[in-house]
Amino acid sequence: MGKTAGLKDIKLHHRRPRRVVVQIAFIISTIWVLYHSLSSLGGKLYPELPEEVEKPRTSPSSTEWEKHSVFTQSLSRVLELLPNDQQTKRLLTPIESTGEQRLKEFGIRTRQYKRLFDxxxxxxxNKSTPNHFxxxxxxxxxYKNPSIANLMDxxxxxxxxxYESYRSTITHLSTLLFPWTSPYFADHLQLRQQLHSAGRGIVFSxxxxxxxxxxxSIPSIRRLGCTLPIEVMYLGDEDLRPSSRARLESLPGVITRDLRKMVNDKGWTLRGWAGKPFAVLFSSFRETIFIDADSLFLQNPEILFDDxxxxxxxxxxxxxxxxxxxSKREWMKDVLPEPVSSKAQETRLWDGQSGHMQESGVLVLDxxxxxxxxxxxxxxxxxxxxxxxxxxxxxVYDMLFGDKETFWLGWELVGDTDYAFHNGSVGTIGIAHVEPPKPVPSEGAGLSTGLLPNSKEYTICxxxxxxxxxxxxxxxxxGWLLENKFASAGEKRPAKFEAYVREEGREPDWQLKESNLACLTSSKVFSLSQEETGVLDMIIAMGRRAEAF
Known part of the structure; x- marks a missing residue:
């Protein structure tokens, strides 16, 4: 049985090759017929490829997208804001107007510059590190990352x-608006970034x-607990001689710095109290308490950072x-951006209470x-x-009283309403004098018939x-320590500080007299505490040691 089966299998295997050959021949002949049929119809089995094939744009990978997405979004924003030729021409046209119109136009250009600069x-x-790079x-x-162009399509x-057009526009606009920061700083980007992690400090001029x-002043605030570094800004050797600088720098934590070397005041002259904002801007600190030379603290000034x-x-x-x-309401309408902010409308200049809103003896700024x-x-x-x-x-000083109002108005002109006025009261300090009781007018006649009960008033000049x-x-x-800071050398005497009065109501009773003497009358007088008296005694003692009087 086994042999018979084996012989049969052998016979079958001999037959299979013939069948396979026949099948292959049939397939080849069929293909041949089809090919010639297509050729006779003018068709082609494989169309010729064009000489140049446009390479399909490859889709960026998810990894590339994650790697470049922030950069791509930032670059897209810059290109989106790029001014056209006509807009660029308007932005870079020199401002020839004067007065209110000039101030308004510089406000407009600065707001446009702020948008481009941001x-x-x-x-x-690069904000991936604490110190921005x-x-x-x-x-x-x-060039190194060509896939970015694909991401941006x-x-x-x-x-x-x-990108180059934007760079040219913003560089020329910065030069038109604020050229005095160069060459000490290469550009405004560098100036601002060195402030980012610059810490806190106190600035005097x-x-x-x-x-x-x-x-x-400096030793007194040290005694009050202030440990912040201090910079004293000055305007060249003629303003603060080397021997004076040496005396100041002998105090712990104090360094003097020459604004003349930092500010390019070609075509104008930096001088006097106008140097305050420059002193703040060019200081080494991000958060700054600027203090006028004649301002004195009874508490540690550092607490202002916690306000x-x-x-x-x-x-x-x-x-x-x-x-x-x-009232400077109409003036403000002419100059400030429309609509005038609610903060500007809360000021005295708007409601007519006074042409004086700010005093710039102390500034606290980020x-x-x-x-x-x-x-x-x-x-x-x-x-x-x-x-x-x-x-x-x-x-500007023809329209405002010196530098005082330029700070909050400068904020408003840029559209920056993040500022506040300290809500502590204002007053004066010295020796209180009791005013005689006020007469009471009689009914109808308007004549004096008596005195107001409990009508005592107190005046400090x-x-x-x-x-x-x-x-x-x-x-x-x-206002410094003296009774009269304009007195001649032999007449300089420290004032006596016993009490203080503060403004009351919307129309406080101020009287301005000679030698910058201001008298305030109020229904309440406040005695200095023992601690406050001790601080003032300490300051006066330091003044004598410094031969200030």
């Missing part, structure tokens, strides 16, 4: 051309005549005396947060400061403008 900064700043190799980065050449004041209004806004200002009613606003304030106190009546030029903290206690005052 996008430019976002593209160039300026990423200034954008074109090289594009744009041609690489066009991207680079548009002073000349030779104010050195005894600082030799009094609620400062923490909310990053810009804390102090109010001036409420006197000299004047310079990084309010960089563009501070730049515009430097312009208002720089080349646009002074007028020239002979040539028909109206300057002094050059010092006192600022109270939120609890109503003395915080700081300006």
């Amino acid at each position: 996008a430019w900064e976002t593209l160039h700043i 300026i990423h200034d190799d954008i074109i090289q980065y594009l 744009q041609d690489m050449t066009n991207i680079i051309h548009d 002073a000349g030779n005549d104010q050195v005894p004041w600082l030799l009094t 609620f209004a400062y923490r909310q806004t990053g810009a804390l200002f102090f109010k001036d005396r409420l006197m000299f009613p004047e 310079t990084y947060r309010h960089f563009l606003a501070l730049l515009l304030v430097t312009r208002m106190n720089g080349p646009d400061r002074d007028g020239d009546e002979k040539n028909g030029i109206r300057g 002094a050059p010092q403008l006192l600022h109270l903290d939120r609890m109503g206690r003395p915080l700081w005052f300006n």
Whole structure:
């Protein structure tokens, strides 16, 4: 049985090759017929490929998208904001107007610059580290990462051309608006970024005549517990001689710095109190307490950084005396952006209470947060400061009272409403005098018939403008220590500080007299505490040691 089966299998295997050959021959003949049929119809089995085939754009991988998405979004924003030729021409046209129109136009240009600068900064700043790094190799980065053009669905050449146009526009606009920061700083990007992690400090500005004041003020705030570094800004050797600088730098934590080396004031001259915003902007600190040379603290000034209004806004200002009613509402409408902000409408200049809103003896500022606003304030106190009546030029100081109002108005002009006025009361400090009781007018006749019960009033006359903290206690005052800071050398005597009065109501009773003496009359007088008296005695003792009087 096994042999028979084996022989049968062998026979079958001999037959299979013949069948396979026949099948293959049939397939080949069929293909041959089909090929010739197609040829006879003019068809082609494989159409010829074109000489050049457009390469399909490859879709970026998810990894590439994640790697470049932030950069791509930032670059897209820059290209989206790129002004066209007509807009660029308008932006870069020199501003020839004067007075209110000039101030308004610089506000408009600065707001436009801020929009361009914010996008430019976002593209160039690497925020992956605590100390921001300026990423200034954008074109090289594009070359190394060609997939970015695919992500943006744009041609690489066009991207680079548009980037260069934007760079040219923003560079020329910054030079038109604020040229004095160069060459000390290469550009505004570098200036702002060095402020980012710069910490806190105190800034004074002073000349030779104010050195005894600082030799009094600085040791006194150290005694009050202030440990912040201090920079004293000055304007060249003629302003603060080397020997004066050496005396100041002998104090712990104090360094003097020459603004003349930092500010390019070609075509105008930086001088006097107009240097305040420059001193703040060019200091080494991000968060700065600027203190006038004649301002003195009864409490540690560092507490101002903890003030609620400062923490909310990053810009804390102090109010001036409420006197000299004047409305500047129409002026504000002409100059400020429309609609005028609610904060601007809350000021005295708007409601006519006074032409004086701010006093700039102390400023508390986050310079990084309010960089563009501070730049515009430097312009208002720089080349646009002074007028020239002979040539028909109206300057900022012709429209406002010195530097005081330029700070909050500069913020408003840029569209930056993150600022606050300290809500402590304003008053004066010295010796209180009791005023005689006021007569009571008779009914109908308008004649005096008697005296008002409990009608005592108290008046203090002094050059010092006192600022109270939120609890109503003395915080700081300006006007220095003397009874009369304009007195001749032999007549300089420290004032006597026993009590203080503060403004009451919407129309406090101020009277301005000679030698910057201001008298305030109020229904309440407050005695200084033992601690406050001790601080003032300490300050006066330091003044004597510094030969300030």
